[in-house]
Amino acid sequence: MAGGEGTRLRPLTINRPKPMVSLVDRPVMQHIIELLKIHGITDIIVTVQYLANAIQDYYGDGSAHGISITYSLEEIPMGTAGSVKNAEHLLTEPFLVISGDALTDFNLTEIIERHTAAHAMATLTLTHVESPLDYGVVITDEEGNITQFLEKPSWGELFSDTVNTGIYVLNPEVLTYIERGRNTDWSKDVFPRMLNRGDKLQGVVASGYWTDVGTIEQYMRACADYLTGKVNLPRVGHNIGGEIWVDGDAEIAADAQLHGPIYLGHGAKIKSGVIVHGPTVIRDYTIIDSRANIDRSIIWRNSYIGERAELRGTIVLRQSNIRSRAVLFEGTVVGDGVQIGAGAVIQPNVKIWPGKEVDEGATVNSSIIWGSQGRRVLFGRHGISGLVNIEITPEMCAKIGAAYGATLPRGSSVTINRDAHYTPRMLKRAIVAGLPSAGVNVIDLQSVPIPVARYYTHAVGASGGIHVRLSPLDSRVIEIRFFDHHGLNLPLAVERKIEGTYFREDFRRAYLDEIGRISYGTAIEDIYTATFIRALRPESVDSMRGFNIVVDYANASTGDMLSHILRRLRVDAVELNVNLDENMVFQTAAQVDAAMNRLAKITASVGAQFGARLDAGGEKVSLVDDTGLRLNPMRALAAITSLAMRAANGGTVAIPVTAPRVFEAIAERYGGQIIRTKANFGALMQIASQHPNLLLLGDGTGSYIFPTFYPIADGMFTVAKLMELIALAGTRLSSVLADLPPYFMAQTRIPCRWESKGKVMRILNQQYAERQTDQVDGIKIDLGDEWVLILPDPDGPFFHVYAEGTSDEQARILIDKYAGLITGLQ
CATH class of the missing domain: 3.30.310.50 (Alpha-D-phosphohexomutase, C-terminal domain)
Structure with missing residues (x-):
């Protein structure tokens, strides 16, 4: 019997029929099939109705599971007896009726033998339960003959704790009591009628485990009972000790703490510092990230539980994403494909229907059922960003490419670039696949610094550009940045247009001969370098010859580009970490700190004018002065502002509203002017594009814009410009810093x-x-x-x-x- 909708189990049963709900290591129905096989029953008729294809596609003819399956499809629900009547032409001998959505280990062989020995027309399997209110109560005499039925009694009507489990052994003659095409129930209609006519109905009180899996609470209890060994059925996987069952290739960090009983599916990953208390189920390919705490919870396959997240008595369904520090309390159920933001709190007994999204830091007190997901936004402060292969997947990237392409004229070109890591390479190729489908040509820049990609987009007349990179803040996060035809960040209106196309899936499909072409960028370095050199003062180019600096390229793509420019300028540069290394694209704070300390020591020891470390994208630069002192980024911006105004006898510099008043003091000293902007780099870039005569724009975190070159953050040009300003001033960086007003x-x-x-x-x-x-x-x-x-x-x-x-x-x-x-x- 596998036609049930399982409405009380929602949201578990929204995307699957009740028998296909996963119970620890396999669907509920599979446990029943294993029980039937133990007792030699391999010819099975499955009655299906709600989401019938899910069962038929999974089991097929049953041969892969060692059984033979015939399906009996109900167009509309016909009741527990009506559905069996529908399969009457297949039932020519005594047969067993058993639910596909309950869990039991009853001895079916003994029940069948008791039916045969008693010459009964119907044998009902009974069991004792603590709370019989939700079941059909059955009374038998001393010989096991059924004498009375009472369907779901009240406490005042209750006269027994012996209930009907829905497992029957029946002779084919029983089907004559059922009218074809009419909704009929065994307990309410057929068995009382047979009892009134004097047919022999036997009740067998079975020993062993049985529970209906009809509610969330019953489901949680059934999973716990199965894990603790109360159900005598075959288990998947092997016990590695401590009642921890592992199926196949699960990965457990050495310092993870696992307290059984626990089931880990194939490909599950338990990261460092994780604590798991059983009974807990973690299905295939689910990731539990560092220091998460899982207590008595059930997590289905392909889900992600973020760093330091807490789950207590929670169910998380397939392909859901629980971000870092989220807390889910007792009785919470998270549907398929739900996104829960970092730091969100889901209060007890809240149910979240599939596909919904909970914002970062939100507190959810009531169930989220109807309506669209909480946030239909692709773009954030860092473009489109999310966890690799969890939030940002190849199939999503192909759609993003198609959506972006649909907003551009047919036949236009888009540049695409990535950092050196293998993850952006995978996702970039997926984006490339989507763009030509909309009739847009792709110019693949492979892997060049972000400022180079931005400038090249403008220089070749492309309609826009894309850069895919690993987040500098989190190696698990990917960022997809979009440029306009100038190589600048997209305006908000254009981002919203792409989002609208993406969510509506309103993709433009190019005809065969209009599909976009894919080519590689040519003369990229030459085009960028020519403008780079022209943007420097001619007199400073000569004075930079023999200039002594130390540059750390952080094993990124800037090593190739800037080293060639420095040689062309005849700068005496000590170069560190020049070779490209995809494993060094993301570096921890400790690694960056160690690299900066090394840079400071080398700069001081070789007597260089300054030391500079570029970030992986080539946009930001961290500085060390000639004495080996590491500069706070805001203090470095103040020093460069002072040098720029000194060289220009005034001029205007733009800084964010978060910067100290020392900048106004510097401007007053040189007769210059300070413009305050919003505290985001996009605002600085916009101002730079509108005011090309500005001396400098900086955000105080290591990003600098010199509009005389191009209105973008460029760490490589910043290094050259700093050399120019120091040469023109005829001073040392340490002297400039010492002359700054305190703040x-x-x-x-x-x-x-x-x-x-x-x-x-x-x-x-x-x-x-x-x-x-x-x-x-x-x-x-x-x-x-x-x-x-x-x-x-x-x-x-x-x-x-x-x-x-x-x-x-x-x-x-x-x-x-x-x-x-x-x-x-x-």
């Missing part, structure tokens, strides 16, 4: 629930309306010689607080005061 900054990040961010901003705006200054971004409170900036994070449930004080201690006091204020306003 004292502090900053912190304060968690704030999404639903409270608007309230906090409203109250702060009201309270500090008279003290606000520079309303460029966030709330900036003017305190005379000091200031505080409160800035809501655009992507996460946080506030960023920046403060400048008259001393380090005062800056810290301001941070603590306003951080406490934000916390108190939530």
